[in-house]
Amino acid sequence: MTAPQFEVVVIGSGFGGLCAAVKLKQAGIDNFVILEKDAQFGGTWQVNTYPGCAVDIPSHVYSFSFAPNPDWTRRLASQSELLDYTRAIVRDFGLEPHLRLGVAYEGAQFEEEGGYWQVRTSAGPLSAKCVVSALGAMNRAAIPALPGIDAFTGTAFHSSRWKHDVDLRGKRVAVIGNGASAIQFIPQIAPVVAQLDVYQRTAQWIVPRHDRAIGPRERSLLARVAPMRLLYRAFNYTLYEINAPLYVFFPRLFRLAQAVGLRHLHRQVADPQLRRQLTPDYTMGCKRVLVMSDYYPALTRPNVSLVTSSVAQVRANSIVCADGSERAADVLIYATGFHVGHALASVEVRGRGARRLFEHDQDCYKGCAVAGFPNYFTVTGPNSGLGHNSMIYMIESSVNYVVEAIKAIRAQGLHSVEVKAEVQRDFVAKVQRKLRGTIWNSGCKSWYLDGRGRNYAAWPGFTFTYRWATRRFDIGNYVVRT
Numbered sequence: 001m002t003a004p005q006f007e008v009v010v011i012g013s014g015f016g017g018l019c020a021a022v023k024l025k026q027a028g029i030d031n032f033v034i035l036e037k038d039a040q041f042g043g044t045w046q047v048n049t050y051p052g053c054a055v056d057i058p059s060h061v062y063s064f065s066f067a068p069n070p071d072w073t074r075r076l077a078s079q080s081e082l083l084d085y086t087r088a089i090v091r092d093f094g095l096e097p098h099l100r101l102g103v104a105y106e107g108a109q110f111e112e113e114g115g116y117w118q119v120r121t122s123a124g125p126l127s128a129k130c131v132v133s134a135l136g137a138m139n140r141a142a143i144p145a146l147p148g149i150d151a152f153t154g155t156a157f158h159s160s161r162w163k164h165d166v167d168l169r170g171k172r173v174a175v176i177g178n179g180a181s182a183i184q185f186i187p188q189i190a191p192v193v194a195q196l197d198v199y200q201r202t203a204q205w206i207v208p209r210h211d212r213a214i215g216p217r218e219r220s221l222l223a224r225v226a227p228m229r230l231l232y233r234a235f236n237y238t239l240y241e242i243n244a245p246l247y248v249f250f251p252r253l254f255r256l257a258q259a260v261g262l263r264h265l266h267r268q269v270a271d272p273q274l275r276r277q278l279t280p281d282y283t284m285g286c287k288r289v290l291v292m293s294d295y296y297p298a299l300t301r302p303n304v305s306l307v308t309s310s311v312a313q314v315r316a317n318s319i320v321c322a323d324g325s326e327r328a329a330d331v332l333i334y335a336t337g338f339h340v341g342h343a344l345a346s347v348e349v350r351g352r353g354a355r356r357l358f359e360h361d362q363d364c365y366k367g368c369a370v371a372g373f374p375n376y377f378t379v380t381g382p383n384s385g386l387g388h389n390s391m392i393y394m395i396e397s398s399v400n401y402v403v404e405a406i407k408a409i410r411a412q413g414l415h416s417v418e419v420k421a422e423v424q425r426d427f428v429a430k431v432q433r434k435l436r437g438t439i440w441n442s443g444c445k446s447w448y449l450d451g452r453g454r455n456y457a458a459w460p461g462f463t464f465t466y467r468w469a470t471r472r473f474d475i476g477n478y479v480v481r482t
Helices: 015-026 079-092 182-189 216-224 226-241 244-248 251-268 272-278 295-299 391-412 421-435 463-469
Strands: 006-011 032-036 099-101 105-111 116-121 126-133 155-158 172-176 195-199 304-307 311-314 318-321 326-328 331-334 348-350 376-378 416-419 478-481
Touching: 006 015, 006 391, 015 032, 015 079, 015 391, 032 126, 126 391, 172 182, 182 195, 182 295, 216 226, 244 251, 251 272, 251 295, 272 295, 272 304, 295 304, 376 391, 391 416, 391 463, 416 421
Parallel strands: 006 032, 006 126, 032 099, 105 348, 126 376, 155 331, 172 195, 172 331, 195 304
Antiparallel strands: 105 116, 116 126, 311 318, 318 326, 416 478
């Protein structure tokens, strides 16, 4: 029987994939490869380069606990600094020899007799004892099927594939969408374009962005005094973690928190009609709460218009709305987010009995394992997402669990481990029960919910309860084959 080429194949080189790679090396597992479809590693922060792109969680928390960075120059880091951080991780932990850049993951098939995976890639097939999928949810841009879109003769692109060679100065620009990316780049481009039309489907809850520069003296202190760095990280973690009860246990209290968003809106927008258009009609927290201090002022500029009528048709040089109005456009920018749910089943993965991964549902055990898919693990898979704190904390928790599973397979020379179907079923049922009373399940439409209205994204609790749930690999809950 031919042995697989690798012990582990890691899919993706964002924070999840890099974390998995570091932990594998620290566990003494060096025979692994990281597949990355793009020409550069870095995940979200390599792909999204639009003007103003930045994180909305403090930098000192949005980083690995095992690789603190005392040199963040801002409380909320920019895209370029975050990408530099991933480069430092690759350099400092010796990950470069493991990277296969420009190699797309095209699918996998479990070989039941040998207990390993045959993996299909754009560079040819390979085999591995285990697969760790760190694809991430934000990797497939959602382009709306607008009527007549093919007739548009101007330049069109998605915010996650920003065309930096397109000069927006003096152009008439239409932005479709007003989500997390739009509110960051709109203030950046508004001063230079001739006309900016922002097409809004749903008003968003937006709170002030408490950002600031971190000066040289403060950075030097954080670099030299490790306890100070730990305290600063712990302070920022706690500051955000105390919001968890609003999301999970007492969602009605979010109505009180709405006062912060409304005050922010009223302070920055004087026009009553524009205020009404920008006031959400759902409870704060049901969708992602956005953080920005200069979005509202950008909308009050004389060359910026908020359009709330839906797009009826796209023409060669204009957009026609449902109310019959027509607005000229030279450039069309999609700020329409990602196909979050479909990303989980974006490639064909066939497990035991040729079952396809996430074909009919998105049930997953602890966001890490799926019944019917031996030796196949996910990093922050279904129901391990957040609305209130750093996903890096969740990534580390998930990776620790996955690497412990791989270590068990290796140490005991196992054919495979596969979570028991009944264990997964009970776990998923418990998670869904807990989600019923949360803010995410309070009635609005969001990316947290699938087409059936089921919440497949969020973890219904504190981040530290997820850390506790993934603290060890519970092999007793798995079918173990020797």
